[in-house]
Amino acid sequence: MADDTSFSNKENESEHFAYTAEDEIDLVELIRPLWRQRIFIAGFTFIVGVLAVVLVLIATPRYRIYVRLKPGVSRWDSNENPIPYLKAADLKGLIAGGAFDIYAADAGLGDKAPKMKAFGDRRGEQVTAYFFWPDPKEGKKIMGGYIDFLNDPDRGATGKSFSGLRLQRLSLEKKINEFQENIKAVNVQKRKVELNIKQKKEELKLVDLQKDRLGREIERVNADARMAKRRIAFLGEQIAVVEKTQAGYEESRREIDENTTRIITLRDRLLQAPPDNSLQLLLLANTIQENIAYLNTIEQKIEAVRKEVISYRTAKAELIREKEKYRLAIADLRDKIKLEIPKQKTDIQKKINELELTLNDEIPSKIVLLNQKISNLHDKMKVISLVEVVESPHASIKPEKPKKRKIVALAGIMGLFLAIILAYLRHFWVVNREKLT
Secondary structure, eight states: HHHHHHHHHHHHHHHHHHHHHSSOOOHHHHHHHHHTTHHHHHHHHHHHHHHHHHHHSSSBBEEEEEEEEEOEEEEEEETTTTSSSSHHHHHHHHHHHHHHHHHHHHHOOOGGGOEOOOEEEETTOOOEEEEEEEEEHHHHHHHHHHHHHHHHTTTOOOOOOOOOHHHHHHHHHHHHHHHHHHHHHHHHHHHHHHHHHHHHHHHOOOOOOOHHHHHHHHHHHHHHHHHHHHHHHHHHHHHHHHHHHHHHHHHHHHHHHHHHHHHHHHHHHHSSSSGGGGGHHHHHHHHHHHHHHHHHHHHHHHHHHHEEEEEEEHHHHHHHHHHHHHHHHHHHHHHHHIIHHHHHOOOOOOHHHHHHHHIIIIIHHHHHHHHHHHHHHHHHHHBBEEEEEEEEEEOOOOOOOOOOOHHHHHHHHHHHHHHHHHHHHHHHHHHHHHHOO
């Protein structure tokens, strides 16, 4: 029994040492099969590399089409600070989400549609969207069309509903129309001011015409005054002639009175004389009667001359009053020319200056201000969008896919590993072929 036990123990120890020797890895034994099959490994690796190069050469090169975006502006706060429509993270999800699939279907890309990808910057303010496409020009066109699709204000509008971008644009268009109507009203006001200026200038010309008319009126009144003066002088001469005639009649009347008195005295003497002087007395009586008749005639002439003198003096007094009236009229007209006409011209010119100031300064300033507001609104309309393009669509200068060097390098490495594995399998088959068969 003891001998059997010891024998079994020795057998177990020998097996243990055998297993331990088998578990140890000999690097030389591992490398020796590879070295023996080095030609196979090199050839296999070379064939895989050549196949990789051929595949890379026949593969369609694709360019990176990329664009840098940021969330667009939809409205402004009370301080005119823009408020973005979306956050950068939401924009990133929108760009790389199903929106591009919808656009690709509308654009007719079908199965050829690329896969849109997007990533944000470190600050989280901008998003870069990109995809790969064989033709760089066509790729940029597709990217631009996708941006236009995203910024289309009617996108998503159904029936009578409108998208938020469309409503905001309509609001700005309404304001623009209001400002344009204000510009039209200002232009109407401008035309009215121009008409008022033209009217005031016509009034200024009328004032000058009025001044000329007053000057001619003064000349006419002066002519009437000179005529009245000449008539007064003529009436004075007439009065002097008539008064002289009246004085002559008076002298004749005194002489007749004296002669009549002497004849009457002589008659009274003859009446006291003898009757033989009756003939002389008769002659004296006839002479007295003739003198009395002539005296009556002289009296009538004197009365007529006196009335004529009164008439001339009355006319002269009337002419003197008329001359004074002309003098006052001339003074009044001259006062108008010196005072009223300049005042009227000054007032009209002041009004013209005010209207020209309004026409040349106020109205253009209003129009410029309204045009600036309209320009700002147009700028806002351009800015209103779902996304704002920071950098327009670009294409890489060289194709980025397939990455030839990387693919060839990976193919070489993978071919080498595969060749090593096949070499070991081949060595295992050669060594153990008899056992396996």
